[in-house]
Amino acid sequence: MTKHPIRFGFQSGQQNVTWERMRDVWGKIDAWGYDSLWAFDHFYPIFTPDPAGPCMENWTLLSALSQHTRRARIGALVNSNTYRNPCLTAKMAATLDHVSGGRLNLGLGAGWYELEHRSFGIDFKTVRGRLEALDESCQIIKAMFTQDRTTVEGKHYHVVDAVCNPKPLQKPRVPLMIGGRGEKSLLKIVAKHADMWNTMHANPAEMKRLIEVIERHGDTVGRNTDEIEKTIMMPLCYKASKEREQMISGVVASMARITLEQARDRIMIGGKDECLDKIAQYAKVGVTHFIFSLRWPILVEEEFQAFAEEVIPAARRQ
Numbered sequence: 001m002t003k004h005p006i007r008f009g010f011q012s013g014q015q016n017v018t019w020e021r022m023r024d025v026w027g028k029i030d031a032w033g034y035d036s037l038w039a040f041d042h043f044y045p046i047f048t049p050d051p052a053g054p055c056m057e058n059w060t061l062l063s064a065l066s067q068h069t070r071r072a073r074i075g076a077l078v079n080s081n082t083y084r085n086p087c088l089t090a091k092m093a094a095t096l097d098h099v100s101g102g103r104l105n106l107g108l109g110a111g112w113y114e115l116e117h118r119s120f121g122i123d124f125k126t127v128r129g130r131l132e133a134l135d136e137s138c139q140i141i142k143a144m145f146t147q148d149r150t151t152v153e154g155k156h157y158h159v160v161d162a163v164c165n166p167k168p169l170q171k172p173r174v175p176l177m178i179g180g181r182g183e184k185s186l187l188k189i190v191a192k193h194a195d196m197w198n199t200m201h202a203n204p205a206e207m208k209r210l211i212e213v214i215e216r217h218g219d220t221v222g223r224n225t226d227e228i229e230k231t232i233m234m235p236l237c238y239k240a241s242k243e244r245e246q247m248i249s250g251v252v253a254s255m256a257r258i259t260l261e262q263a264r265d266r267i268m269i270g271g272k273d274e275c276l277d278k279i280a281q282y283a284k285v286g287v288t289h290f291i292f293s294l295r296w297p298i299l300v301e302e303e304f305q306a307f308a309e310e311v312i313p314a315a316r317r318q
Contacts, residue, residue: 004229006283006315009036009291010304011077011233014056015045017296022061023068028301030069032308036105037069038077038291043116047255047295051115059092066100074100077198077233077291078107078179082122082130086137087162090144094168102169105196106141107177110134110186131185132156138176138193145173177231183213191217191225198291200233201256203265204278207232208285231289232282237269238303238311245269247298268292272310279315 010029014022026037041058044051058076066074079089089106097104110130111117117124125133136154143150144164152159168174177196180186190197191214202210211230218225237248252263268275268290279290292304 004288006279006318007035007289008308008312008315009038009072009231009289010034011038011040011291011293012299013040013042013046013293013295014058014061015042015048015295016053016055019056019061019064021296022056023065025299025301026065027068029304029308030072032305033312034072034304034308036289036291037065037072037074038107038293039065039075041076041079041083041107042113043120044113046113059096063096063099066096066103069103073103073105075105075177076107077293078109078177080111080113080116081108081134081137082111082117082125086140086157087144087150087159087164089137090141090164093141093174094145094164094166097168097170097174098166104168104170104174105177106174107179107198108134108138108141109179128185129156131182131189134178134186135189135192138178138189142173142176142193181210183210187214188217188221190214190228191223192221194228196229196231196289198231198233200293201252201258201266202232203262204281204285204287207282207287211286229289230287231291232287233291233293235267235269235294236292236303236307237267238275238307239271240269240300240303244300268307272314275307275311276314276318279311280318283318 039058039062042055045053045055062074093106114124133156136157140150140152140159145168150159150162175195176193177198178190178194179198181199214225235248237245249260249263252266253260
């Protein structure tokens, strides 16, 4: 059985925030010892009444942020496969891997935000079409990273002798993170292609069930899915006031359509002991990478610093 270390990350999303603020926060979180830093891949703000608000483009932003961080791995959680041809994605990823000193994780998902597709004139496809295209893209991108020339005659992409030179700095290739939880098709793609898998709004029991689904798909496709690093995205609410706990719990409850009590099970919340217990519960079912996601402006930097100083060292010793 492959054993992954306990890791911690931060996903900020670049909506309704200035470049200067995002640059400074990423630099601090990198210095505090977090393992991964993630943007998102959207052209418009999400989960907000005003989709016309400010939102910086992902790949150019990551390239710039790579020059203001030193140790944490970087990526987007996750890139929408529909927005770019997979050969272009491979070229961009290989370039950013060099620019970042070999710190890129390539996140990829099927795509979901219909407004962006319609507004930008991008084919949204059916759900089945998006999943088929994601499967083909994973095949193409992995081949571009490792083969001299790539030819794939698929349903959605026709690639002939495509070259990616230079190859990524990381060997054998950039790790591929796939996000989502569709049990019939998406998790089968995870079992076939992913080095990392991410989902959100799932407590340890739900994560255990989903990981078992991935394992069954792995049996079908002939893959040991213990190789896949299982990650969970959730808010951080460390040593916060009762009012802040209720606010964060309310946001999660509304998004996941669950009760406030159920929402607490899906948040890194409370003091040191409660957080360490929650980390242990997730680790027991195979989740080892915790990515804390908060939208501006409700992010509190002091919580991230205190968690890094008080919880992360203890969690890594568990």
